[in-house]
Amino acid sequence: GGGETSVRVERMFGLMDRFLKSDPSSLQKDILDHVEYTVARSRFSFDDFEAYQALAHSVRDRLIERWHDTQIHFKKKDPKRIYFLSLEFLMGRSLSNSVINLGIRDQYADALKELGFEFEVLAEQEGDAALGNGGLARLSACQMDSLATMDYPAWGYGLRYQYGLFRQVILDGYQHEQPDYWLNFGNPWEIERVHVTYPVKFYGTVEDENFNGGKRKVWLPGEMVEAVAYDNPIPGHGTRNTITLRLWAAKPSDQIDMESFNTGDYINAVVNRQRAETISSVLYPDDRSYQGKELRLKQQYFFVSASLQDIIRRFKDSHSNFDDFPEKVALQLNDTHPSLAIAEVMRVLVDEEHLDWNRAWGIVCKIFSFTTHTVLPEGLEKVPVDLLESLLPRHLQIIYDINFDYIEELKKKIGLDYDRLSRMSIVEDGAVKSIRMANLAIVCSHTVNGVSRVHSELLKTRVFKDFYELWPHKFDYKTNGVTQRRWIVVSNPSLSALISKWLGTEAWIRDVDLLAGLQEQAANVDLHEEWRMVRKVNKMRLAEYIEAMSGIKVSVNAMFDVQIKRIHEYKRQLLNILGIIHRYDCIKNMEKSDRTKVVPRVCIIGGKAAPGYEIAKKIIKLCNAVAEKINNDPDVGDLLKLVFIPDYNVSVAELVIPGADLSQHISTAGHEASGTGNMKFLMNGCLLLATEDGSTVEIIEEIGEDNMFLFGAKMHEVPALRVKGPTLKVPLQFASVVRMVRDGYFGFQDYFESLCDKVEGGNDFYLLGYDFQSYLEAQAAADKAFVDQEKWTRMSILSTAGSGRFSSDRTIEEYAEKTWGIEPCKCPF
Ligand code: RUG
Known part of the structure; x- marks a missing residue:
């Protein structure tokens, strides 16, 4: 009964400190407890690295506390949320940044000193989280810091690569690349969510199925993998708000493929399942030449599909009408890498939620915004149609359908200028027929921005000139910033x-x-x-x-x-x-x-x-x-x-x-x-x-x-x-x-x-x-x-x-106000 529950809840509250304490002796006790029970070393004998691990876990506890409160607060207030989709985040180290944002760096330094450790020395033990190549990826990290600090209801979504950017070793003056297996010693800054998983489908065929007297498309996938969430709490500075960077790792699907297990080749069936993990295994180390590799496309779809399932699930928790979606959700495409999200939202709304095409399209046109980071047209991603057709057959159809409607509209506006029509088409006919991801992103986003004023000028006058002339209102710039x-x-x-x-x-x-x-x-x-x-x-x-x-x-x-x-x-x-x-x-x-x-x-x-x-x-x-x-x-x-x-x-x-x-x-x-x-x-x-x-x-x-x-x-x-x-x-x-x-x-x-x-x-x-x-x-x-x-x-x-x-605070404020239409949602202390 209710009485029993409330006694139990009261008992639980009684057992819990509302906030973890941050006085020196509480911190010391926490650190030593983590040495003993988390790192499993004796508190009388542990080295600098073990001390770092224990310290990191004690900071993590404080992060988690704030993070829970923030998530509960967001859930209660249900504000419009921004979802930042990026294939790359260069977070670097987390320890110093976390304790500084939490406002407890000096307390930790004092506590450690009495135990005979220097904070700086332990901070040096941490390796970098290098899940990105360069400017674009570090920008994402700076922006996450600003989003948290300014109390915006934001989520970052990306991939949890097992191997980050390669380590560079110089031998005789030449660069050699070595793998960055950064997870070797565990990662205290992430929380594995074994129950937050989604199936992600690939390959297969699309069939017509009878439905309500008409036909509808059904995708019969040929492969299924599981996406498992790893949450990285991102603390704001001078606020309790701590937001989530959710990174997906690929695991073999739970749905056992009986076929392969029944052939008697048990070992090979297991080994095949293991191959699923390769999807999130390695970061592509090339930041601007796109070679149309299947694995790269798989990575893109994998993270997009899992993120959208998560986002839609969260929306459906408290809403039943998809027409409200644009009031609750803004999706930011960080470069073209996540732009398959556009086709995926269409697919989910039409094929799974059974909205009619036009209604779904109306929603899609309101939720996406696109940032491009490049100047060169040859830096823009193109995906060979053959590749897309085999990996994501239904998405290809959707992209063709989007393109068909769009080109028809375009003809009405610009007439039969075939050169221009072909330049502006999402589909490029050529030696290798391909999908121009930037065109897809521009057509379907409500804003397109460059990352500095002159960059934007170049976009308007050269790279995306045709589009700018058609939709001048879509284009603007948000000059980058750093935290x-x-x-x-x-x-x-x-x-x-x-x-x-x-x-x-x-x-x-x-x-x-x-x-x-x-x-x-x-x-x-x-x-x-x-x-x-x-x-x-x-x-x-x-x-x-x-x-x-x-x-x-x-x-x-x-x-x-x-x-x-x-x-x-x-x-x-x-x-x-x-x-x-x-x-x-x-x-x-x-x-x-x-x-x-x-x-x-x-x-x-x-x-x-x-x-x-x-x-x-x-x-x-x-x-x-x-x-x-x-x-x-x-x-x-x-x-x-x-x-x-x-x-x-x-x-x-x-x-x-x-x-x-x-x-x-x-x-x-x-x-x-x-x-x-x-x-x-x-x-x-x-x-x-x-x-x-x-x-x-x-x-x-x-x-x-x-x-x-x-x-x-x-x-x-x-x-x-x-x-x-x-x-x-x-x-x-x-x-x-x-x-x-x-x-x-x-x-x-x-x-x-x-x-x-x-x-x-x-x-x-x-x-x-x-x-x-x-x-x-x-x-x-x-x-x-x-x-x-x-x-x-x-x-x-x-x-x-x-x-x-x-400062990225300025950049983020501009995005929040002009592009995303979101407001701060501050968690009370
Ligand atoms: O090269 C750009 C930088 O100029 C820019 O500052 C940074 C963040 O916007 O993004 C870099 N970039 C571009 N990284 N990857 C690409 C490929 O599109």
Whole structure:
């Protein structure tokens, strides 16, 4: 009876602390309990890694508590929710970020100290969660942090790859890839939900079935796998809200295929079932060449299907009419990777929920929004029709039907302009007939956005021009942002403390516009002194890391000049290296007495090349070959060092960015959709040497061009320069540094030949030769500014002060208000 239940509930409440306590002795007891009972080591003997595990579990308990409350609160309030679908999330480490967002970092540090452990040392034990390639994936992670902090009712959905992005090992200067089996030692930051599973179907046939006097389509799948949820709680800062990143893992289906078990080949039947797991086994390490691989398509559909089943189930828990769906659900497509979701929603509504086609289409048109992250039309995904037909036969039919209706409408609007119709079609007829995923996403989404203002301009005037002319209202831009929690508070604690001290508040951690308050102090000598001190400490930390990793000793008095990002021709790491060769050559040819005037530099380059991207791999080798030469040349000494940091990832970035004086964002204008590294350096008071590309254009507007070092062809000049290509005059210095590489000055003459060919003889697509002169001038200006430490420090302070606009809090607020139509839903404390 009711009385009995309430006695039981009361008893349960009595047994429970409402909130886990966070005083030092409670934390110590928790940690030791986890050592003993979770990690199963004796509390009298455990090492740093075991201590980290126990610590992580104790933090996890606190996360779970908040997470439960948040989910219950969301359920009760039933607000409109945003579902962020992304095939990639680069979360990096979770420990420091979690305790900082929970507001209990100092308590943990004190508690650990008494037990004889350093918080920072234990934090170093954690490996990165690297379920993504680069900018796009880290952006998703920053946005999750902002969604949680700003109390939005949000869910992230993605794939739980068993192998994250490969580990990069450098042997003899060459990149080698090793698997990242990141789950080897368990993952305390996720919660396995063995009961949250959905079947996902593949292959098979589509049949017509009689239904209500008419016909309907039934998909008879040929394969079934199970998607199991793994929940990663994402805590907000200064709020109890803790949202969910739900990642799916593939497991063999519970529905036993009797056929294969009855053949008597029991072992093989089991082994076949095991193959299901390969779907979520490995992240594709190539961030922009789509090869039409079946496994990739399977991954996309697998995560989309499981996520939508989950989303629809949640909707149906409290609603019975699908017409209300758009009032409760917003679906964000992070690039084209999840765009099969469009066909899947149609399939579920029509085939399973039996809505008529038009009603379903009306719903679909209101729920999807699409972000594209690329500039190049060839960067857009295409799926061969044959592949889709065999893997997802019903989805292909649906896409054809969508396309048919859409093209009919289009003809009414634009007439029979067949060129344009064929460009705008979702289906591409060609040698390989294929589905253009971007076109599908544009046609079916209510908004399409680029990730910086100039990127959006390119979309409107080039990449998606036809669509923009048809639906101008669909297009807008949301300039990317990064979270200051991770990129200042977690990774640069001394700068964080300094900022709070000078602003007299910590409120900037949630309201980053307050950083502008530093502007008034930009000339204050006391601030200058403290600012330089903080920067020096960070440089010392970085110098220690460099020495430990490469044996190279660097001087902290030198300018630390950093370029860290994926290796791509358009990002022009090669321009950087050729500039370094030029600097080296100048020093070599200088009178000894003149060398005292040289501003010492430590050039740091880091980044991974996609395993199949030959030229990018050669760039890495060249960097290492040049480093070998320079670093061992006694003529040069501390005046110039070159360091290639292996296995660049989120936690390496957290160490390198605070220690950088100068950072390079030097893509050929018109190629970087946005860039987000520039924002992280800016926040940390690092000066930018950059081209006017992507979001850098907006950074210039915030801090002024005097506050950075700009160079290079402008975006509108690039197309004409390319046409002129072979007739362009290239500076002598450029020819001469390329000659050094060609002539084998750094060894490996044959190997580098094709690399040199890429930038000479009219092949210089990315305009390295054309931009070289102005690049060297920008570098010289940076040297000059560095000598004047007061000026430099002022510029540095103004960089941080002007970085407010580039917080992902601002980006997320724009999405929430303009695109998703959602409101905060704050869980009471
Ligand atoms: O290359 C872009 C960056 O410019 C951008 O800042 C980042 C986040 O929007 O996304 C990167 N990107 C693009 N990563 N993968 C792609 C392929 O579409």
